[in-house]
Structure formats: C-alpha cells, structure tokens
Amino acid sequence: MATLLEQLSSMTVVVADTGDLEAIRTFTPRDATTNPSLILAAAQIPSYQSLIDEALKTSRKKLGIHSPVEEVVEEALDEICVIFGTEILKIVPGRVSTEVDARLSFNTEGTIEKARKLIDLYKEFGISKDRVLIKIASTWEGIKAAEILEREGIHCNLTLLFGFAQAAACAEASVTLISPFVGRILDWYKADTGRDYYPGHEDPGVISVTKIFNYFKTHGYKTEIMGASFRNIEEIVELAGCDLLTISPKLLDQLRSSDSHLLRKLDSSNPGPSEECIHVDKSSFDSMMASDRMASEKLEEGIRGFSKAIETLEKQLAHRLAVLEGESAFIHAVEEIFLLNDLDGDGCITREEWLGSDAVFDALDKDHDGRLLQEDICSGLGAALALSRV
Secondary structure: OOOHHHHHHOOOEEEEEOOOHHHHHHHOOOEEEOOHHHHHHHHOOHHHHHHHHHHHHHHHHHHOOOOOHHHHHHHHHHHHHHHHHHHHHOOOOOOEEEEOOHHHOOOHHHHHHHHHHHHHHHHHOOOOHHHEEEEEEOOHHHHHHHHHHHHOOOOEEEEEEOOHHHHHHHHHOOOOEEEEEHHHHHHHHHHHHOOOOOOHHHOHHHHHHHHHHHHHHHOOOOOEEEEEOOOOHHHHHHOOOOOEEEEOHHHHHHHHOOOOOOOOOOOOOOOOOOOOOOOOOHHHHHHHHHOOHHHHHHHHHHHHHHHHHHHHHHHHHHHHHHHHHOHHHHHHHHHHHHHHHOOOOOOOEEOOOOOOOHHHHHHHOOOOOOEEOHHHHHHHHHHHHHHHOO
C-alpha cells in the first residue's frame, strides 16, 4: 500500500515547511516555505555558513565600506532570504515563499517596498516572480499591501492567519494564497480550556481551515488555502484534499513511515456547508477581529515571535560580519560609538555623555579616569560586548 505521504500527495500539494536544504531534498515536495525562525535554525547548520558569508560580503560590497553595520546587516538579511530561496528553487519544481520583515506588519507602504525589493533580488539571481510567493502577515495593512502587489503580478502568501475575518478579507483582495495556522490555533484552545487532547475532527484548527475551505470553494474565490503549523499527523489527515499543506520534516517523516488508508476530507468540487458571502471593510475587519480573542492574540504573538527571530538573526549576522571583516569592523564600530556618544566632539566620552549602561562604561574605563578614548574602547570592546549581552 502507498504511504500516507504518497496518498496525501495525490490529493493535496505537499509543501516543505523548512529552510533545511537537505530535508527538502529528502522529501521532494513541490513547493517550500520559510520564515525567519526557519532561516535562523538553518543558519546554525555549519554547511550553510558559506551562504551566510556570501550574503554578508555581497551586502558590504553593495553598500560600501563606510556603511554602518546595521545597514549592511539589513541588506544581508534580504540577501540571505533570497539566497536560501534560490537554493530551494534548485530542488523544488514549484514555488518558494519568502517573508517580508514582520516588523513591517502594520506598514502597508513599507511592506510593498520590501516585497518589490525581494522580487528584484530574485530577478538578479535569474528567478522569475512566478516562482516566488511573498509572505505577509494577515493584518489589515498587510492584506491591503498584498492587494496592490497582486495587481502588479507579485504573488502573495498571507501568513499568521487565525480568524475567518482575515481569510474573507484575503479572498476579497484576490491574494494568491493564505496560510491558516492549524497548530497554533490548537495551542491557544488547549491553554484557554485546559483540555489536553482534541481528536482530529474536533481540533479547532482543523475546524477553522475546513470552514475557510468550504467558504472559498462555495463562493468561487481563487485564493488557495495552505494549512500550516501542524502539531500532529491527525490534523494533516483531517485536511486531506486541502489545496496545499505545508508540513515540517518531522511530520513528513511520520507520514512517509505510515501506510494506513487516507480518506479525502476536503473536496473543492463538492464543498461542505458554508457561511453566506460577506464583504469585509476595515471597520468590519476590526470588529470581527476584536470579537475573536484567539485570532487577535495569536496574530499579535506571531508577529512578536517572528520579529524576535529577525532581531536574533540580525545580531548573529553582525557578529559574523565582524569576524569576516576583522579589525576593520571593530574600528568602524568604535567610530560609530564615538559618533553617538561624544556629544561635544572633544575626542573623549564622559560618563554623562555615555548612552549605554554603567556596566559597559566601567568595563571600558580600565584606568578609572571617567573618560573613554578610542583606544580604551578598542582594547575593551570584547568585554563590553560580552557584558551588553548578559
């Protein structure tokens, strides 16, 4: 008998939810999707260090030797997402999803600008925009950005989707794809009710995606539905027949190891009972979200989590850039410190001028004269950086 994975692949497009290139090669999905957390995890794999270094060197060359570290890192982050995406597209025959900085989730113009930049970077690597989905958080601002991008032929994947209001608004905006987060919905209900276990057919995340699927298919919306963030294979089995499902390597392996019979649960040609078609404007969107505590809380939590992953990755990139550039990076950092702290421009920084913590100042001020010269910072930079991370 065919494995569960083979049976699922015959009725649903299977997408690998990982930035690990070896895992993608192993499971041979049609598409792949990444997010900052997955890129961060992949960045820890030593064999991928050359990809990270390539992005940092390219970004430094593009921006110039005198550009601040923060600007180089910001540029490199975009480069890294595109480099990983390009490597993934060498393996999968379909599309890759690449995420816009979650810190732009409530900034429509910023999201549009970042999306266009990512598409332009892909173009530099010879990748057409038809093979890329730009992932955007399903805030009202994100949905409006996606609506504009779709009209420009830039296809979007609206992520961090937890509530029906988000899904209905995305459908009206004609976005290419939505990613409702099945497992995170389950997490919320477990925490809120204290109930430890939900069988697949009672799983709140499964019920949510089923409702969205039937609504889209009943009313003829073209937006695809890709269930995401699964906690167990029961959830996946209950959504067999969904347009797409993005699945972690761990659960893909479980599906590949099982040969039990799989029954189609969702059918686009014969959808189940559905809600009446509704129009969603900003006012109704805000009202529906406000009345859906789970969706509101999980959206906020998701944006916060993805933002934190980006910030962590940026710190790692800054450290790696310093290693690559050696002493010049530290000299540049010292110059930046003086630009920020030497308020009167007299070549030294007093405690009163210092914008950082007293612990860092004391670590740098080894002769305890209450003044920091450039040589003080150069000699004590390592200790100061260590203290600032405590």
